[in-house]
Amino acid sequence: MELLGDFGFYIPLVLIALIFLMAAIKILREYERGVVFTLGRFTGVKGPGLIILIPFVQQMVRIDLRTIVLDVPTQDVISRDNVSVKVNAVLYFRVIAPDLATIQVENFMQATSELAQTTLRSVLGKHELDEMLSERDKLNSDIQEILDAQTDAWGIKVANVEIKHVDIDESMVRAIAKQAEAERERRAKVINAEGEQQAAQKLLEAAEILGQRPEAMQLRYLSTLNVIANERSSTIVFPFPLDLMDLVKSSKPRV
Structure with a gap:
């Protein structure tokens, strides 16, 4: 005991x-x-x-201290050309100064998330819809630089920002399709006009070369007849000298 x-x-x-x-x-x-x-x-x-x-x-x-992957919720953004879109993104960051992340901000996760949402709306609102769709790399870089500069006082390093989806209204999708179709038609017409211009330029150069010697035009006539004969065509073409046409016009009696 x-x-x-x-x-x-x-x-x-x-x-x-x-x-x-x-x-x-x-x-x-x-x-x-x-x-x-x-x-x-x-x-x-x-x-x-x-x-x-x-x-x-x-x-x-x-x-x-590991890299944190933060999903930025979908944000309603109005582009510079007044198009309403829904955009979401993903943010990669990590803590590089634990003392600042603890002392300078109450909850660095929530603070970084809210800052990412406002920055996403602010940056994309300064660009047109075409830029959002075609220049994502530039927009990602701009958002990353802004976030990295603002979170530096919290001891946070923003490594990367990626825009995941840009959702557009169905009516706007149809409008964009019509715009793309019209753009393709415009390019086709421009290419056709440029081809006609180049062809006319070449024809002018050929005419200048043939006009230097009358015999060159006769040889061109004979070459054309040879091509027609080889195609087994029933059409017979007789070259009519242009000099003879000028002679006929000058011999007409004047009224």
Whole structure:
């Protein structure tokens, strides 16, 4: 009975020691850091590995340093040409200064998410719909630079921003299709006109070359007759000299 009484005296002390050790010893993983406060004042960043705190005097806030993937909710955006679209994006960032991420902002995850949403609406609202669809790389870079500059004071590094979807109203899709069709028709007409212009230029150059010697025109006539004969055509073409036409016109009596 006396032995049990002695052990009963030490049991509370052992429990207190265990609780003290559990509160004092902390283990941080390789990707974690601990922001330590002593009596409410910031005293440093510790980790990774085993660290020892003074219970009830020091407190620690764990911060994850791995890259965080944040899905930016769908935002209603009105483009510069007054087209309403729905846009969502994904944001990649990580904490590079655990002390700033803990002290300078209450909840860096929520703060970064809200900032990403407002920046997405602000940047895309300055561009037209065609730019949103064709220049995503440039828009991603612009949004990333703005977010990185604004979150630098929070100890956060924004590595990348990617616009995932740009959803357009069905009526606007039909309008864009008509615009694309009209653009293709315009290009076809321009290409056809450019071809006619180039052909006319070549014909003019050929006429200038043939006009230098009358014999060249006669040889051209004979070459054309040879081509027609080889095609087994029933049409017979007789070349009519232009000089003879001028002679006939000049011989007509004037009234």
